[in-house]
Amino acid sequence: MSQPGIQISDLSVEFAGGDADPVTAVSGVSQEIDAHRFVSIVGPSGCGKSTLLNVVAGLQQPTAGSIMIDGKPVTGPDRRIGLVFQEDSTLPWKTTTDNVAFGMRILGVAKRDQQRRAQEMIDLVGLQGFEQSYPAMLSGGMRQRVALARTLAQQPSVLLMDEPFAALDQQTRILLGAEVRRIWRQTKQTVLFVTHDLSEAILMSQQVWVMSYRPGRIIDVIDVDLPDDRDASVVSTPAFNELQNRIWSTLQQEAMRGFVAESTAA
Numbered sequence: 227m228s229q230p231g232i233q234i235s236d237l238s239v240e241f242a243g244g245d246a247d248p249v250t251a252v253s254g255v256s257q258e259i260d261a262h263r264f265v266s267i268v269g270p271s272g273c274g275k276s277t278l279l280n281v282v283a284g285l286q287q288p289t290a291g292s293i294m295i296d297g298k299p300v301t302g303p304d305r306r307i308g309l310v311f312q313e314d315s316t317l318p319w320k321t322t323t324d325n326v327a328f329g330m331r332i333l334g335v336a337k338r339d340q341q342r343r344a345q346e347m348i349d350l351v352g353l354q355g356f357e358q359s360y361p362a363m364l365s366g367g368m369r370q371r372v373a374l375a376r377t378l379a380q381q382p383s384v385l386l387m388d389e390p391f392a393a394l395d396q397q398t399r400i401l402l403g404a405e406v407r408r409i410w411r412q413t414k415q416t417v418l419f420v421t422h423d424l425s426e427a428i429l430m431s432q433q434v435w436v437m438s439y440r441p442g443r444i445i446d447v448i449d450v451d452l453p454d455d456r457d458a459s460v461v462s463t464p465a466f467n468e469l470q471n472r473i474w475s476t477l478q479q480e481a482m483r484g485f486v487a488e489s490t491a492a
């Protein structure tokens with residue numbers, strides 16, 4: 227029987243607008259992700275994807291509604307939750323091993339276990355041989371692997387990722403996307419992944435949620451019925467294209483609505 231992973235109940239987030247009108251970034255979202263499943267959110271720019279993720283992460287308080295993880299409420303930052311963001315979060319003065327161990331040190335993991343687990347995660351993300359390298363000696367994609375290894379080393383049950391590959395070129399994004407999927411098949415965290423990129427969402431996920439332009443609601447939920455052991459080559463298959471067209475037909479209307487609203491407001 228499936229277990230609850232992330233439960234989002236009737237969630238709304240409104241930002242006070244100062245002199246301007248308040249902004250409703252997220253409105254009445256209720257969705258569930260069973261434990262160990264991988265879900266992506268796509269939506270037009272500014273629709274509230276990051277806001278939704280930040281609330282799930284406990285970094286932003288909702289105006290209404292609630293979040294449960296593994297059946298227990300989220301009330302603030304929480305060690306059950308691992309985060310990977312777009313920004314390079316590696317510490318430039320630390321080696322790969324020390325960067326990966328850093329989060330465990332903060333959590334008070336015993337030093338011996340830190341070293342062992344750091345090496346396991348370095349192997350998992352494919353950075354063997356770069357243990358003593360500093361971030362400046364690594365590519366952008368490798369630095370994101372370090373960030374992922376650090377987060378995974380903290381053994382969260384839920385992994386939240388907000389456009390982690392946005393700063394990378396398209397080829398690296400696709401390859402790293404396939405890599406993250408391979409890693410997830412081993413670690414089996416419950417994953418919520420935010421991206422603008424449809425290909426990335428389909429390549430990686432078991433389900434894709436499409437968010438509307440503001441106020442952000444989930445307007446479509448698509449199951450990704452592609453082989454479980456797929457790799458980056460799946461992007462050139464007819465089944466992949468069909469899914470892409472199906473999602474794009476919904477997303478296109480929302481992107482256009484956003485474009486018109488932003489142009490009118492400018």
Ligand SMILES: Nc1ncnc2c1ncn2[C@@H]1O[C@H](COP(=O)(O)OP(=O)(O)OP(=O)(O)O)[C@@H](O)[C@H]1O
Pocket residue numbers: 241242249250251269270271272273274275276277278422440
């Ligand atoms: N702290 C804040 N204060 C006021 N408004 C905010 C705040 N954070 C986000 N917003 C507004 O809420 C809306 C949703 O923002 P959010 O960053 O969640 O969208 P997004 O879908 O992640 O955007 P993008 O795809 O461009 O990253 C936007 O209009 C944004 O300006």
